Amino acid sequence: MAPRIGVVTFPGSLDDRDAQRAIRIAGAEPVALWHADHDLQSVDAIVLPGGFSYGDYLRPGAIAAVSPIMTEVIAAAHRGMPVLGICNGFQVLVEAHLLPGGLIRNAHQQFIRRDQRLVVENVDTAWTHLYSPGEEIVIPLKNGDGGYVANDETLKRLEGEGLIAFRYAEVNPNGSLNDIAGLSNERGNVVGLMPHPEHAVEAGFGPDTPEAMSSGTDGLRFFQSAIEALTARVS
Numbered sequence: 001m002a003p004r005i006g007v008v009t010f011p012g013s014l015d016d017r018d019a020q021r022a023i024r025i026a027g028a029e030p031v032a033l034w035h036a037d038h039d040l041q042s043v044d045a046i047v048l049p050g051g052f053s054y055g056d057y058l059r060p061g062a063i064a065a066v067s068p069i070m071t072e073v074i075a076a077a078h079r080g081m082p083v084l085g086i087c088n089g090f091q092v093l094v095e096a097h098l099l100p101g102g103l104i105r106n107a108h109q110q111f112i113r114r115d116q117r118l119v120v121e122n123v124d125t126a127w128t129h130l131y132s133p134g135e136e137i138v139i140p141l142k143n144g145d146g147g148y149v150a151n152d153e154t155l156k157r158l159e160g161e162g163l164i165a166f167r168y169a170e171v172n173p174n175g176s177l178n179d180i181a182g183l184s185n186e187r188g189n190v191v192g193l194m195p196h197p198e199h200a201v202e203a204g205f206g207p208d209t210p211e212a213m214s215s216g217t218d219g220l221r222f223f224q225s226a227i228e229a230l231t232a233r234v235s
Helices: 016-026 068-079 088-095 152-160 220-234
Strands: 004-009 029-034 045-048 083-086 102-104 112-120 136-143 147-149 164-168 180-184 190-193
Touching (some): 016 029, 016 220, 045 068, 083 088, 088 190, 112 180, 147 180
Parallel strands (some): 004 045
Antiparallel strands (some): 112 136, 164 180, 180 190
16 A cells, blocks of 8 residues: 655645645655644655745744644654655744754845755655765755754754755855755654755656756655655555
8 A cells, every 4th residue: 555645735835736746656645634633644754845834924834833733743753754844844844843943034035946956965864765875966946035044053963963964056045054955853754955856756847957858857756765664664
Protein backbone atom coordinates (compact mmCIF):
# COMPACT_ATOMS: atom_id res chain seq x y z
CA MET A 1 0.00 0.00 0.00
CA ALA A 2 1.32 3.45 -0.92
CA PRO A 3 2.17 5.80 1.95
CA ARG A 4 -0.40 8.50 2.72
CA ILE A 5 1.06 12.02 2.81
CA GLY A 6 -1.13 14.80 4.13
CA VAL A 7 -1.10 18.34 2.73
CA VAL A 8 -2.49 21.01 5.05
CA THR A 9 -4.59 23.79 3.53
CA PHE A 10 -4.67 27.08 5.43
CA PRO A 11 -6.68 30.15 4.39
CA GLY A 12 -4.38 31.66 1.77
CA SER A 13 -2.54 28.47 0.79
CA LEU A 14 -1.69 28.59 -2.92
CA ASP A 15 0.37 25.51 -3.62
CA ASP A 16 -1.53 22.83 -1.74
CA ARG A 17 -2.89 21.27 -4.95
CA ASP A 18 0.59 21.40 -6.49
CA ALA A 19 1.99 19.55 -3.46
CA GLN A 20 -0.76 16.94 -3.73
CA ARG A 21 0.06 16.48 -7.41
CA ALA A 22 3.78 16.08 -6.65
CA ILE A 23 3.02 13.46 -4.04
CA ARG A 24 0.84 11.55 -6.50
CA ILE A 25 3.50 11.70 -9.23
CA ALA A 26 6.11 10.42 -6.77
CA GLY A 27 3.96 7.39 -6.01
CA ALA A 28 2.20 8.15 -2.72
CA GLU A 29 -1.41 8.95 -1.87
CA PRO A 30 -2.05 12.65 -1.15
CA VAL A 31 -4.50 13.40 1.64
CA ALA A 32 -6.08 16.85 2.02
CA LEU A 33 -5.94 18.16 5.61
CA TRP A 34 -7.82 21.25 6.83
CA HIS A 35 -6.30 23.87 9.14
CA ALA A 36 -9.29 23.95 11.51
CA ASP A 37 -9.32 20.19 12.17
CA HIS A 38 -7.51 18.10 14.75
CA ASP A 39 -7.65 14.95 12.60
CA LEU A 40 -4.50 13.96 10.67
CA GLN A 41 -6.48 11.12 9.04
CA SER A 42 -3.81 8.52 9.82
CA VAL A 43 -1.29 9.99 7.36
CA ASP A 44 2.32 8.82 7.35
CA ALA A 45 3.90 12.20 6.57
CA ILE A 46 2.84 15.84 6.24
CA VAL A 47 3.55 18.71 3.86
CA LEU A 48 2.91 22.33 4.82
CA PRO A 49 2.57 24.03 1.42
CA GLY A 50 3.45 27.45 0.07
CA GLY A 51 1.17 30.45 -0.09
CA PHE A 52 0.18 33.30 2.20
CA SER A 53 -1.53 31.66 5.17
CA TYR A 54 -3.99 34.05 6.79
CA GLY A 55 -2.79 36.69 4.32
CA ASP A 56 0.60 36.88 6.09
CA TYR A 57 -1.02 39.16 8.68
CA LEU A 58 1.13 39.69 11.80
CA ARG A 59 4.09 37.71 10.39
CA PRO A 60 4.16 35.09 7.64
CA GLY A 61 3.26 31.76 9.23
CA ALA A 62 2.62 33.16 12.71
CA ILE A 63 -1.16 32.69 12.75
CA ALA A 64 -1.02 29.35 10.94
CA ALA A 65 1.47 28.09 13.53
CA VAL A 66 -1.24 28.25 16.23
CA SER A 67 -4.09 26.86 14.12
CA PRO A 68 -5.82 23.69 15.42
CA ILE A 69 -4.15 21.31 12.96
CA MET A 70 -0.68 22.45 14.05
CA THR A 71 -1.23 21.04 17.53
CA GLU A 72 -1.37 17.63 15.89
CA VAL A 73 1.43 18.36 13.40
CA ILE A 74 3.80 19.44 16.17
CA ALA A 75 2.99 16.34 18.23
CA ALA A 76 3.47 14.11 15.18
CA ALA A 77 6.80 15.77 14.36
CA HIS A 78 8.01 15.15 17.89
CA ARG A 79 7.07 11.48 17.45
CA GLY A 80 9.26 11.33 14.34
CA MET A 81 6.74 11.74 11.53
CA PRO A 82 8.32 13.28 8.39
CA VAL A 83 7.18 16.89 7.96
CA LEU A 84 8.14 19.14 5.03
CA GLY A 85 7.52 22.89 5.03
CA ILE A 86 7.73 24.65 1.67
CA CYS A 87 8.06 28.47 1.53
CA ASN A 88 5.15 29.60 3.71
CA GLY A 89 5.28 26.12 5.22
CA PHE A 90 8.91 26.78 6.22
CA GLN A 91 7.75 30.00 7.85
CA VAL A 92 5.08 28.04 9.74
CA LEU A 93 7.67 25.50 10.96
CA VAL A 94 9.87 28.31 12.26
CA GLU A 95 6.96 30.08 13.95
CA ALA A 96 5.92 26.75 15.51
CA HIS A 97 9.49 26.29 16.83
CA LEU A 98 9.98 23.04 14.97
CA LEU A 99 12.92 24.74 13.26
CA PRO A 100 15.03 27.59 14.69
CA GLY A 101 15.54 31.18 13.55
CA GLY A 102 13.20 33.42 11.60
CA LEU A 103 12.27 34.57 8.11
CA ILE A 104 12.03 38.26 7.28
CA ARG A 105 11.39 40.52 4.30
CA ASN A 106 13.77 39.99 1.39
CA ALA A 107 16.83 42.24 1.63
CA HIS A 108 15.84 44.13 -1.54
CA GLN A 109 12.26 44.54 -0.20
CA GLN A 110 10.72 42.99 -3.30
CA PHE A 111 8.96 39.75 -4.17
CA ILE A 112 11.24 37.49 -6.21
CA ARG A 113 10.48 34.67 -8.63
CA ARG A 114 13.25 32.70 -10.33
CA ASP A 115 14.63 29.23 -10.96
CA GLN A 116 17.13 28.98 -8.13
CA ARG A 117 20.28 26.90 -8.00
CA LEU A 118 20.82 25.17 -4.65
CA VAL A 119 23.60 23.13 -3.09
CA VAL A 120 22.43 20.07 -1.16
CA GLU A 121 24.15 20.15 2.24
CA ASN A 122 22.38 17.53 4.36
CA VAL A 123 21.26 14.21 2.93
CA ASP A 124 20.63 12.55 6.29
CA THR A 125 16.94 13.45 6.40
CA ALA A 126 13.67 11.80 5.48
CA TRP A 127 13.23 14.30 2.63
CA THR A 128 16.74 14.52 1.15
CA HIS A 129 18.44 11.11 1.37
CA LEU A 130 18.08 10.42 -2.37
CA TYR A 131 20.31 13.42 -3.14
CA SER A 132 24.11 13.46 -2.96
CA PRO A 133 26.14 15.71 -0.64
CA GLY A 134 27.26 18.80 -2.54
CA GLU A 135 24.89 18.11 -5.44
CA GLU A 136 23.59 21.19 -7.25
CA ILE A 137 19.92 21.24 -8.12
CA VAL A 138 17.55 23.82 -9.62
CA ILE A 139 14.26 24.51 -7.85
CA PRO A 140 11.77 27.35 -8.50
CA LEU A 141 11.74 30.11 -5.89
CA LYS A 142 8.99 32.68 -5.26
CA ASN A 143 8.79 34.68 -2.05
CA GLY A 144 8.73 38.12 -0.50
CA ASP A 145 9.73 37.14 3.04
CA GLY A 146 12.49 34.59 2.50
CA GLY A 147 15.44 36.15 4.31
CA TYR A 148 16.62 33.63 6.90
CA VAL A 149 17.95 35.13 10.13
CA ALA A 150 19.21 33.71 13.43
CA ASN A 151 21.52 34.80 16.21
CA ASP A 152 25.20 33.90 16.16
CA GLU A 153 24.78 31.05 18.61
CA THR A 154 22.04 29.44 16.51
CA LEU A 155 24.02 29.87 13.28
CA LYS A 156 27.06 28.26 14.90
CA ARG A 157 24.95 25.31 16.05
CA LEU A 158 23.34 24.88 12.61
CA GLU A 159 26.74 24.89 10.95
CA GLY A 160 28.40 22.67 13.55
CA GLU A 161 25.65 20.06 13.66
CA GLY A 162 25.12 19.94 9.88
CA LEU A 163 21.52 21.09 10.10
CA ILE A 164 21.65 23.33 7.02
CA ALA A 165 19.85 21.30 4.38
CA PHE A 166 20.33 23.63 1.38
CA ARG A 167 22.27 26.76 0.50
CA TYR A 168 21.69 29.21 -2.31
CA ALA A 169 24.28 28.90 -5.08
CA GLU A 170 25.51 31.56 -7.52
CA VAL A 171 23.22 34.22 -6.06
CA ASN A 172 21.62 34.79 -2.67
CA PRO A 173 18.16 35.99 -3.74
CA ASN A 174 16.84 37.31 -0.43
CA GLY A 175 19.78 38.10 1.86
CA SER A 176 19.56 34.93 3.96
CA LEU A 177 22.40 34.63 6.45
CA ASN A 178 25.04 32.06 5.48
CA ASP A 179 23.15 31.59 2.18
CA ILE A 180 20.68 29.34 4.01
CA ALA A 181 17.85 28.12 1.79
CA GLY A 182 16.60 25.27 3.98
CA LEU A 183 17.05 23.56 7.34
CA SER A 184 16.58 20.22 9.04
CA ASN A 185 15.94 19.41 12.67
CA GLU A 186 18.36 17.21 14.62
CA ARG A 187 16.32 14.06 14.08
CA GLY A 188 16.10 14.62 10.32
CA ASN A 189 12.34 14.17 10.04
CA VAL A 190 11.49 17.89 9.78
CA VAL A 191 12.78 19.88 6.80
CA GLY A 192 11.88 23.39 5.69
CA LEU A 193 13.00 25.37 2.65
CA MET A 194 11.98 28.49 0.76
CA PRO A 195 12.20 27.13 -2.84
CA HIS A 196 9.33 25.01 -4.20
CA PRO A 197 10.28 21.40 -5.06
CA GLU A 198 6.66 20.63 -5.99
CA HIS A 199 7.13 22.85 -9.04
CA ALA A 200 9.96 20.66 -10.38
CA VAL A 201 8.55 17.15 -10.47
CA GLU A 202 7.42 16.58 -14.06
CA ALA A 203 9.19 17.16 -17.36
CA GLY A 204 7.43 19.85 -19.34
CA PHE A 205 6.44 21.82 -16.26
CA GLY A 206 9.72 22.42 -14.40
CA PRO A 207 12.73 24.71 -14.74
CA ASP A 208 14.70 24.90 -17.96
CA THR A 209 17.73 22.62 -18.24
CA PRO A 210 20.57 22.43 -20.78
CA GLU A 211 18.74 19.46 -22.33
CA ALA A 212 15.35 21.11 -22.89
CA MET A 213 13.02 23.87 -21.79
CA SER A 214 10.87 23.17 -18.72
CA SER A 215 12.41 19.74 -18.28
CA GLY A 216 13.81 20.03 -14.76
CA THR A 217 12.60 17.48 -12.21
CA ASP A 218 15.08 18.04 -9.37
CA GLY A 219 12.23 18.42 -6.87
CA LEU A 220 10.82 14.94 -7.36
CA ARG A 221 13.38 13.28 -5.09
CA PHE A 222 12.07 15.22 -2.07
CA PHE A 223 8.87 13.23 -2.22
CA GLN A 224 10.51 10.00 -3.37
CA SER A 225 12.89 10.25 -0.41
CA ALA A 226 9.98 10.43 2.02
CA ILE A 227 8.19 7.54 0.33
CA GLU A 228 11.32 5.37 0.49
CA ALA A 229 11.91 6.30 4.13
CA LEU A 230 8.33 5.44 5.05
CA THR A 231 8.39 2.19 3.09
CA ALA A 232 11.63 1.16 4.77
CA ARG A 233 10.14 1.91 8.18
CA VAL A 234 7.17 -0.37 7.51
CA SER A 235 9.27 -3.23 6.13
